[in-house]
Amino acid sequence: MAIVNPKPIDLRPRGDPDQQHMKYDRNYSNSKMAMLERARAIIRQEAAALEILSNRIDEHVCSLADYILSSTGIVVVCGIGKSRLVGEKISAILTSTGTRSITLDPVDALHGDIGRVRAGDVIIALSNSGETAELIHFIRAVRQLPVTVAAITGGANSSLAQVADFVVDIGPMQEACALGLTPTTSTIAMAAVGDALALILQERRGFTRQDFARLHPGGSLGWELMRVRDLMWPLEAVPVFGLDTPLSLALLSMCRAPRKLGVGAVLSERSKVVGILIAESLGRLVDCGATPDLNDPVKRHMQQPLTVISAHAFLDQAVQIFRQHEIEQLPVHDDQERFVGLISRQDVLKLRPK
Helix, strand or coil: CCCCCCCCCCCCCCCHHHHHHHHHHHHHHHHHHHHHHHHHCCCHHHHHHHHHHHHHHCCCCHHHHHHHHHCCEEEEEEECCHHHHHHHHHHHHHHHCCCCCCCCCCCCCCCCCCHHHHCCCEEEEEECCCCCCHHHHHHHHHCCCCCCEEEECCCCCHHHHHHCCCEECCCCCCCCCCCCCCHHHHHHHHHHHHHHHHHHHHHHHHHCCHHHHHHHCCCHHHHHHHHHHCCEEEHHCCCCECCCEEEHHHHHHHHHHCCCEEEEEEEEECCCEEEEEEEEHHCCCCCCCCCCCCCEEEHHCCCCCCCCCEEECCCCHHHHHHHHCCCEEEEEEEECCCCCEEHHHHHHHHHHHC
């Protein structure tokens, strides 16, 4: 028996297609506006909670900061569930701003990882309710060591607060969730307290832009804080000559240099750069049929530098000079204007974030 393909069922709405389309678009638009207003309301609610928190926290956060500054141990941040994720963020901010920190899962700690904790460490425990069983079990177990415990919690009279040395009370938080259950406002409050603590410590330590650059060598943050001295070819890597050095000796010196840069610096008697000798430029002369006299002094073949840059300058300043003058190498000097190295356009552009 032949199989007949059934007629496709028409699922399109009945009636005027244009009017139906307008109806669905209107419903979608109304739904979209409702969602947008709800999103804004959530953000307003969380912002209002942070404003209340800013007035609630007291000198306990200062006492905790002072204790961490005087401590020889590390800061161990722990929590369960969403609080653990907030703890990872707090620990990362602490670490990147000069305060040594790790995170520790209380459940893993109860099964061997408690060995990561050492005498003198500061434990920061996160729990909105202050009644998280695994966390409290861990705190009681770690008390066998001489450690200090700080609680960031919404339960000032909770079990966690009672076993802590420092308590930062974020107060009762109404979650932004319509059910009042999803950790939202409370986790933002914990993260804000962590930010405040980390930045207080950063400022009290005198943590500088240079310190920040040392801990953030990669990405745009590291780039913005890197200086010319961090990327330049140092003096010992660059062949240097006097104005009257024979071209033959200069080229030989460039060939024997540990790093074959193809570039040498011509210095005055006061170690101030007065010219750059570039092997590629000499090669172009040969290609054009001209043969440089190897007995010539290098001053006849050097290129006078259009400008120089300080070793303390930021890399962005070097980029601006390279673009302005369309040069490939830039001499670097110290505070006494003595030559200390060269920085290459290619090296700078290679490292610069896209």
